[in-house]
Structure formats: structure tokens, C-alpha cells
Amino acid sequence: MAVLGILIVLPFLTLVYASFITAAPFSGNETAWTWQNYTGIWNEQMLEAVTNTLIVSFGGTTMAMGIGGLLAWLAARTDVPGKALVHLAGLMPLFLSLIVAALAWSLLGSGRSGYLNIILASLGFSFRIDMQTVAGIAFVHGLYYVPFPFLYIYSALTLIHPDMEEAAGIHGANLARTLGRITFPLVRPAVAGSGLLLLVLMAEEFPVPQILGGPRGIETLSIHIFNLMRQVPAATGHASAVCIVLTALVGALVVVQRRMLAGRDYRTVTGKGLQARVLPLGIWRWPAFCFVLLYIFVAMGLPLLALLQGAFRSTLFIPDIASLVDPSQFSTKHMRAILTDATVYKSLANSLIAAGATALVGGLLYFVLSYVVHRTDLPGRKTLEFLANLPLALPALVMGLGILWIWANIPLPVYGTLAVLVIAYMGRFTPQGFRAISASIVQIHDDLEQAAMVAGATRFRAVKRIVWPLMRSGVAAAFIVLFVLGMRELTASLFLFTTDTRVLSIVIYEQYENGGWSAVASLSLVYTLILIALTVAGRRWMRANV
Amino acid sequence: MGIQVRQLRKSFGGTVAVNGIDLDINDGEMLVLLGPSGCGKTTSMRCIAGLEAPDSGHITINGRTVFDGQSGTNVPVNKRHVGMVFQSYAIWPHLTVFENVSFPLDMEGVAPAEITRRVGEVLELVGLAGMDHRGASYLSGGQMQRVALARSLVMRPDVLLFDEPLSNLDARLRDHLRVQLRELQTQLKITSVYVTHDQREALALADQIVVMQAGRVLQKGDPIELYNHPATNTVAEFLGYTNVFEVDVVSGDAAGSEVSFKANGRRLQAGPAPGGNANSLCVCVRPDHVSLRALAAGDDAPVGNAIAGEVILASFLGSHMQYRVRTGEREIWEVLSADVAAGTRLGSRVALSIEPRHLQVLAKDA
Numbered sequence: 001m002a003v004l005g006i007l008i009v010l011p012f013l014t015l016v017y018a019s020f021i022t023a024a025p026f027s028g029n030e031t032a033w034t035w036q037n038y039t040g041i042w043n044e045q046m047l048e049a050v051t052n053t054l055i056v057s058f059g060g061t062t063m064a065m066g067i068g069g070l071l072a073w074l075a076a077r078t079d080v081p082g083k084a085l086v087h088l089a090g091l092m093p094l095f096l097s098l099i100v101a102a103l104a105w106s107l108l109g110s111g112r113s114g115y116l117n118i119i120l121a122s123l124g125f126s127f128r129i130d131m132q133t134v135a136g137i138a139f140v141h142g143l144y145y146v147p148f149p150f151l152y153i154y155s156a157l158t159l160i161h162p163d164m165e166e167a168a169g170i171h172g173a174n175l176a177r178t179l180g181r182i183t184f185p186l187v188r189p190a191v192a193g194s195g196l197l198l199l200v201l202m203a204e205e206f207p208v209p210q211i212l213g214g215p216r217g218i219e220t221l222s223i224h225i226f227n228l229m230r231q232v233p234a235a236t237g238h239a240s241a242v243c244i245v246l247t248a249l250v251g252a253l254v255v256v257q258r259r260m261l262a263g264r265d266y267r268t269v270t271g272k273g274l275q276a277r278v279l280p281l282g283i284w285r286w287p288a289f290c291f292v293l294l295y296i297f298v299a300m301g302l303p304l305l306a307l308l309q310g311a312f313r314s315t316l317f318i319p320d321i322a323s324l325v326d327p328s329q330f331s332t333k334h335m336r337a338i339l340t341d342a343t344v345y346k347s348l349a350n351s352l353i354a355a356g357a358t359a360l361v362g363g364l365l366y367f368v369l370s371y372v373v374h375r376t377d378l379p380g381r382k383t384l385e386f387l388a389n390l391p392l393a394l395p396a397l398v399m400g401l402g403i404l405w406i407w408a409n410i411p412l413p414v415y416g417t418l419a420v421l422v423i424a425y426m427g428r429f430t431p432q433g434f435r436a437i438s439a440s441i442v443q444i445h446d447d448l449e450q451a452a453m454v455a456g457a458t459r460f461r462a463v464k465r466i467v468w469p470l471m472r473s474g475v476a477a478a479f480i481v482l483f484v485l486g487m488r489e490l491t492a493s494l495f496l497f498t499t500d501t502r503v504l505s506i507v508i509y510e511q512y513e514n515g516g517w518s519a520v521a522s523l524s525l526v527y528t529l530i531l532i533a534l535t536v537a538g539r540r541w542m543r544a545n546v
Numbered sequence: 547m548g549i550q551v552r553q554l555r556k557s558f559g560g561t562v563a564v565n566g567i568d569l570d571i572n573d574g575e576m577l578v579l580l581g582p583s584g585c586g587k588t589t590s591m592r593c594i595a596g597l598e599a600p601d602s603g604h605i606t607i608n609g610r611t612v613f614d615g616q617s618g619t620n621v622p623v624n625k626r627h628v629g630m631v632f633q634s635y636a637i638w639p640h641l642t643v644f645e646n647v648s649f650p651l652d653m654e655g656v657a658p659a660e661i662t663r664r665v666g667e668v669l670e671l672v673g674l675a676g677m678d679h680r681g682a683s684y685l686s687g688g689q690m691q692r693v694a695l696a697r698s699l700v701m702r703p704d705v706l707l708f709d710e711p712l713s714n715l716d717a718r719l720r721d722h723l724r725v726q727l728r729e730l731q732t733q734l735k736i737t738s739v740y741v742t743h744d745q746r747e748a749l750a751l752a753d754q755i756v757v758m759q760a761g762r763v764l765q766k767g768d769p770i771e772l773y774n775h776p777a778t779n780t781v782a783e784f785l786g787y788t789n790v791f792e793v794d795v796v797s798g799d800a801a802g803s804e805v806s807f808k809a810n811g812r813r814l815q816a817g818p819a820p821g822g823n824a825n826s827l828c829v830c831v832r833p834d835h836v837s838l839r840a841l842a843a844g845d846d847a848p849v850g851n852a853i854a855g856e857v858i859l860a861s862f863l864g865s866h867m868q869y870r871v872r873t874g875e876r877e878i879w880e881v882l883s884a885d886v887a888a889g890t891r892l893g894s895r896v897a898l899s900i901e902p903r904h905l906q907v908l909a910k911d912a
């Protein structure tokens with residue numbers, strides 16, 4: 001409770017405090033209480049930011065849910081060829097940090113010099129792709145948030161007892177009706193849960209709208225907050241007030257979701273091994289496979305090609321399609337420069353340490369948290385659950401800011417070290433970690449644990465011998481996700497890094513702000529390869545040990 | 547010794563699941579809790595196990611108070627030394643049969659050699675010898691049930707609790723395991739509580755049956771006593787009496803009475819009416835206490851304590867024939883006849899005769 005308090009509530013309270021005063025909190029400046037922050041934010045810019053936020057969130061969520069749900073269903077329930085590839089497709093975007101994705105798509109589809117537009121022009125089409133629009137932002141969101149619905153829906157689907165679907169078939173339902181009446185309602189918690197998560201994550205997303213929309217002055221709420229903070233002098237009060245408004249909105253969404261799912265017990269696993277049934281797709285097998293390939297190509301292939309282009313070109317200027325493949329235009333000088341740069345290695349080490357610590361310490365914390373919430377009747381567990389979900393409503397920017405205001409003014413040697421980043425990451429990823437681990441805890445029927453206690457085990461030993469081993473794969477998966485999320489984090493780090501604690505994503509962002517596109521592309525490529533290597537190693541390890 | 551439960555109460559939010567029940571289980575006996583779905587059987591049992599904290603009451607196991615609402619005593623589940631077979635079996639899927647069964651001994655800190663010996667013994671006892679190293683997740687239902695039983699037996703518990711352990715099995719396996727359970731129970735003499743809503747299971751297994759409804763005890767007694775003398779119509783129905791009819795007593799004394807059926811005014815001689823002033827009365831008769839003979843055509847008024855009717859169902863059960871006979875408006879009797887060769891078939895006109903003492907007059911539950 002205290003830990004969550006420090007990680008989550010304190011930054012939030014700081015923010016609330018900041019929204020009612022005239023100066024930045026704890027800054028030592030003269031300050032006074034005020035309502036001004038709330039009355040002063042409702043200008044035209046704000047309204048446009050709200051509209052844009054809604055468009056990119058709903059658009060992106062719809063697209064990501066469609067793709068993720070379809071992939072999950074194909075992987076879990078059908079005889080689509082190349083199952084491994086489908087899994088890969090569903091998880092792949094995790095390898096690509098969103099900042100990298102946004103940068104790559106900006107190379108691909110911004111103005112006349114976007115690679116795709118050069119190709120389109122050469123092929124004689126008059127149609128042009130423009131990623132630096134609200135639609136472009138929504139598209140990139142939709143493309144790269146697929147892993148969330150994929151993971152949620154996939155695990156829910158594999159946990160449905162095949163008998164339930166078969167029973168529907170027996171009682172006369174055809175495939176479409178079985179899906180609609182049985183399968184979909186059974187995975188509805190997963191769909192609603194991931195859908196809500198996506199809406200909220202996209203609403204507070206920073207790098208994508210910043211990189212794609214920034215050059216054109218397109219603002220979402222988080223960009224609006226960021227710009228308010230960047231003004232000289234920083235409009236801390238207004239920024240905080242905007243955050244509180246966002247928090248209230250998201251809180252309402254969470255309540256709606258709770259209502260929708262109240263009073264239903266979806267545990268269908270009772271410890272009996274399940275043999276999942278596979279549905280023959282018939283003539284749809286190959287179209288489904290092509291869909292998977294297409295998604296992989298658009299989400300991974302194109303951006304990686306773009307990054308390769310950007311990283312290995314000697315000059316940024318591209319006159320036509322021929323020069324895209326002209327060997328004389330290529331050089332390894334940018335890549336060599338990156339690979340010999342000490343700051344890159346330093347930032348890589350920082351990223352690894354911060355993400356690793358977040359995964360380990362955070363993973364353990366979230367396990368304890370989920371256990372207390374779902375398996376005990378301790379007073380205050382509802383509050384805990386609420387707190388654990390609270391960071392969803394706190395844009396990462398703002399958490400970063402709150403943490404900055406707190407730790408920069410506390411006489412503890414935390415600010416300026418990696419520890420402050422770990423604190424921010426742990427707080428920020430609490431909802432994801434808590435949900436991932438809760439999902440596997442609630443799938444384990446109470447009876448299994450109670451049987452151990454009846455057999456004489458203390459609660460601790462029952463958890464250690466029964467619950468923990470049964471959840472190992474779930475927890476390990478959560479660890480890996482946390483690690484990768486930590487490696488990709490940019491937004492909260494933006495306020496918290498110092499020269500010595502720059503992480504990889506920060507180095508890339510700095511290069512982008514300086515306009516060093518070749519360095520950006522080279523670094524992004526390296527960054528992506530590292531993420532891929534880590535994830536693959538993690539999954540290997542998981543398969544071998546869990 | 548044994549188990550004493552006094553004035554046990556437990557509610558969940560607004561619903562009262564158990565409303566002040568008393569139970570006494572003698573050492574080495576099996577008590578069966580029988581009742582319809584939702585009547586609080588599982589909850590009562592979970593209170594004894596310590597998985598549920600009662601609102602109030604008192605529970606003693608082998609002389610040790612494990613729960614007392616007044617003093618706040620509540621021995622945690624893992625210190626109660628009870629065994630429990632869950633309805634879902636709760637076999638841990640990530641462990642082998644051996645690991646599942648040895649778990650309680652491991653928790654007690656028994657030496658490894660002793661564990662191997664005792665697990666071997668108990669697996670032998672339940673008929674799973676040689677399966678030690680099978681993974682538990684792919685066992686059949688019956689095997690899981692035996693593993694669950696072995697896991698509880700191996701700890702030599704003070705009390706063994708069963709929550710509908712046979713309800714997920716097919717009928718033959720159920721009959722088979724029921725017999726085995728009875729055998730084991732009489733052999734091992736473990737004090738047990740068994741929850742079921744199947745009256746055949748209850749009658750076959752119990753040393754004592756407690757019939758529950760809506761969180762209360764309706765009647766308790768040994769199976770034969772209970773079966774022969776149900777106190778009320780509800781108890782009679784749970785025990786499998788299919789012939790239960792509402793009546794008024796016309797006249798009667800300690801030797802017997804004359805009753806009139808509410809549905810159609812039919813009059814029959816019956817056993818003595820219960821004392822006190824029950825608002826409403828019923829008669830019940832066991833299907834094997836009704837005798838059936840063919841009626842000659844046109845004979846509509848059989849002599850003696852008998853009724854005429856038409857056979858609407860005839861079903862061969864092996865040792866018996868089961869009949870349903872319509873004897874009037876909203877009045878259908880069930881009859882079990884040992885005379886399987888009688889040749890009575892669907893549509894036959896028959897006379898049902900009942901000895902007055904077998905037509906028991908009961909109070910009707912509100």
C-alpha cells in the first residue's frame with residue numbers, strides 16, 4: 001500500500017496540488033491557491049486537442065482490436081498455416097519502440113520525400129500518403145498496439161473449454177453464431193479490458209503524435225500538456241489541470257467497464273488439461289495467411305526497410321525510385337559513427353539496467369498486489385486495485401513530471417540516478433503488470449489453493465507450491481513484457497533523465513530534435529535489433545525453463 | 547470426541563446460507579448432508595474445514611474447539627488437520643500423482659522414506675498402485691477422484707470432508723466408487739462429512755443423515771429410521787418418496803386414521819396422524835409398499851384399502867418393475883413390483899392396494 005502510495009498516489013497528488021496553485025510545486029517560488037488553471041484551459045486549442053485525442057484513440061483502438069482479435073483467433077482456434085508466424089505477427093510490434101515506429105513512418109510517408117510517395121510518384125500514381133495527419137497518427141497507433149488485444153484475447157480464447165463451443169455446434173449454431181453467441185461473450189472481458197486499455201494508452205500516447213503531428217502543429221491532449229510545459233515560462237498549472245480533466249474522463253471509462261463485467265465468473269479452467277480444438281478454415285486458409293503476411297509486411301517490413309534506407313544512405317536527398325536501390329548511394333559511415341560512440345553504449349547499459357530492475361522488482365510487486373486483490377479478503381483490497389489501475393489515467397508525461405517535482409526536491413540521492421527512472425517505470429507500468437498477472441491468477445481455481453491449505457500448507461506455502469508454479473508461465477510472460485516496455489519507455493524519461501542516465505530512447509529522441517535523420521535511423525535500427533534479440537532470448541529462456 | 551457443531555450461522559452479504567444448524571458426528575461415523583441445491587450444504591462443510599469463517603456458532607473437532615464465535619477462536623484451515631475431497635477434485639495439474647498425494651505429508655514434515663511408504667500404501671488402497679509418476683493433468687475423472695481421495699486419506703485426518711465427490715462421474719463409475727467408499731469408510735473408520743443431493747448416495751453411505759433446506763436442518767437420523775419415518779413431506783420427497791399427496795384427516799386415533807385426498811376427495815385408511823396441530827397434512831407411501839394387481843373389465847371399485855387406475859408407464863429395472871398409474875385427476879402413483887412376470891402393460895386397468903400402516907400421515911412443511 002505504502003509502495004503504491006509512493007509510486008502512484010504521490011505523483012498524482014503533486015499533480016492535483018500543482019493544478020490549484022500559481023507556480024510550479026515545491027519550486028520555492030511564491031505561490032497562491034487558484035481556480036484559474038481550470039477556467040483558463042478551455043480555449044480553441046484545447047478543444048481541438050480533445051477532438052484529435054478522441055479521433056486517434058478511437059480510430060487506433062478500432063484498428064488494433066480488429067487486427068489483434070483476428071490474429072488471436074487465427075492463432076488460438078483455427079488451422080491457419082504457419083501458426084508460429086501468426087504468433088510472431090501478434091507480438092512483433094513489441095520489438096518496435098513506438099518512437100522508432102513513428103520515425104520510420106515519418107520517413108515512409110511524410111511529404112514528397114517520403115519513400116512510399118517517391119515510389120508512388122515513380123509508378124505514375126497521383127495518390128500520395130501523408131502520415132503527418134491525425135489519420136496517420138491513428139494508423140500508426142492501430143498498427144503497433146496490436147500486441148495488447150492479441151495477448152489478452154489469445155489467452156482468453158485458449159482458456160475457453162472447447163466443449164462450450166462444441167455444445168453450441170450441437171445445439172444447432174453454425175460457426176458464425178457460435179462465435180457470436182458463445183466465443184465472443186466468453187472473451188468479452190478480454191476484449192473490453194484490452195479495448196479500454198488501448199483507448200487510454202492511445203489517449204496519452206506521446207512519441208507518435210509528437211513525431212508525426214509535431215511538425216504540422218497537430219496537438220493531442222498529451223502534446224498539448226507537453227507544449228504547455230515547454231512554454232517559457234512553463235504553464236504548470238494549466239498543464240496539471242488538463243491532466244486532471246483527462247484523469248476524470250478515463251476514470252469514468254474504467255467505471256463503465258467495471259459495471260459491464262460485474263457479477264460474472266468467467267473461470268472455466270478447473271485444473272483439467274485442455275485439448276484445444278482447431279477449426280478448419282477451408283478456402284479461407286490462404287486468404288487468412290495472406291492477411292497475416294500483409295500485416296507483418298506493413299508493420300515490420302516497411303519500417304525496417306525505411307530505417308535501412310535512412311541508416312545506410314550517404315545523403316538524405318532521394319531524387320527518384322532508382323536511387324532507392326542505387327548501390328553508389330549507400331555507405332556505412334553513419335552506422336560506424338553510431339557503433340563507435342561511447343554515449344550509445346552508456347545509454348544501452350542504462351536502458352538494460354532500468355528495464356531489468358523494473359521487470360524484477362515490479363514483477364514481484366505486481367504479483368503480491370494481484371494476489372492480495374484476488375485471493376484474500378483483506379480490507380482495502382478494492383482500494384489497492386483502484387490504485388493499481390490509476391496510472392492508466394495518468395499520462396506518462398505527467399507521472400514523469402510529478403516524480404520530478406517530488407524527487408528533485410527530496411534530500412535523498414535518488415534524483416539523477418537510474419533509480420528515479422525505475423520508480424517512474426514501475427509506477428507507470430503497474431496497470432499492465434497488475435493486469436497481466438491478475439489474468440493468470442484468476443484462471444487458477446480457488447479450490448486448487450484451498451486444497452493445499454486443507455492439506456496443511458500455510459498460505460505462504462500454498463502460494464509457493466501451488467499458485468506460483470501454476471502461474472509461472474504467466475508471470476514469466478509478464479516479466480518479459482515489463483522488460484520490453486521498460487526498454488521502450490520514452491515519455492516519462494523525458495523529464496527524469498540527466499546526462500549520466502540517458503537511456504537509448506532518449507538518445508534517439510535527442511537526435512531527432514537535432515534533425516540528425518541518418519543517426520536517428522541508424523540508432524533506431526540498432527535499438528530494434530536489440531529489442532528483438534532480447535525478446536527472442538527471453539522467449540527461448542521461457543520455453544526452456546518454464 | 548467426534549465433531550460437534552452448534553448454532554452455526556453464515557451469511558454472504560444479504561443471503562443467509564446457513565441459519566443456525568447443530569450437528570453431532572460420532573467418532574468413525576459418516577454423516578451425510580442431504581438437501582436441494584443452494585441449501586447451504588457446501589457452506590456448512592467449508593465452515594467445518596475452516597475455508598469459510600462462520601458469523602457465529604461453535605465447532606469442535608475431536609475435543610478441540612476450532613471455531614467459537616463468542617471467544618473469537620478460529621483455527622486456520624491448515625491447522626485443523628481435516629481432509630477434503632473437492633467437487634472439482636482440485637488436483638494440481640503441474641504435479642504428478644505422487645507429488646499430489648505426498649503434499650500433505652510434506653507439509654507435516656514427514657521423513658521422505660516414510661512419505662514414500664505411506665503414499666504407496668494409500669495409492670494401493672484406492673486402486674492407483676503404480677501410477678505414482680503420471681502427470682496429474684491427463685488423468686480420467688475417476689482417477690482424479692481417487693487421487694483426491696488418496697491425498698486426503700494419506701494425512702490420516704481427524705475428519706474427512708466430501709463435497710459431492712461423485713457428481714462429476716458417470717453412473718456406473720459412481721455406483722462402483724460409492725461401494726468402494728463405503729468399504730473404505732467402514733474399514734478405516736474415519737469421521738466423515740459427506741455432502742450430496744443424491745438420496746441413493748446418502749442412504750448407501752451414511753451412518754447418519756441430516757436433511758437440510760434453506761440453511762436449516764429439517765430432520766436427522768440413521769438412514770433406515772429416516773427412510774421409514776420421514777417427518778415431513780419435504781424430507782419424504784428428498785428421500786425419494788414419489789407418492790406424496792395432500793390430505794385432510796377425517797377421523798383417527800393412535801391406531802390409525804381415515805384420510806381424505808384434497809385433490810379429489812378420495813378416502814383411504816392410513817397410519818396414525820401426527821400429534822400437535824399441524825396446519826396441513828400429507829400422506830406418503832413407498833413405491834414398493836403398494837401392491838398392484840390386474841382388474842377385471844368393468845371392475846371400478848376394488849375391495850379393501852385400494853384404488854383403481856390405469857398404467858401409464860411400465861419400465862423394467864431388472865429386479866423390479868416400475869409402474870406409473872393414473873388413478874384420478876392430478877393423481878399419479880408410482881409402484882415398484884417384484885413380480886416382473888405379471889404381464890401388466892401400458893394401458894392395463896389395475897388395482898393398487900396399500901396397507902393402512904404403510905400410508906404414513908406427515909406434517910406438511912410451510
Ligand SMILES: Nc1ncnc2c1ncn2[C@@H]1O[C@H](COP(=O)(O)OP(=O)(O)OP(=O)(O)O)[C@@H](O)[C@H]1O
Nearest residue numbers: 558561562563582583584585586587588589590743
Ligand atoms: N462465496 C459466496 N458468496 C456469496 N454467496 C454464496 C457464496 N457461497 C455460497 N453462497 C450462497 O449461499 C447459499 C448456499 O450455498 P451452498 O454452496 O452452501 O449450497 P449447496 O447446498 O452446497 O448447493 P449445491 O448442491 O448446489 O452445491 C446459496 O444461496 C449460494 O448462492
Ligand SMILES: [Mg+2]
Nearest residue numbers: 587588589709
Ligand atoms: Mg455445494
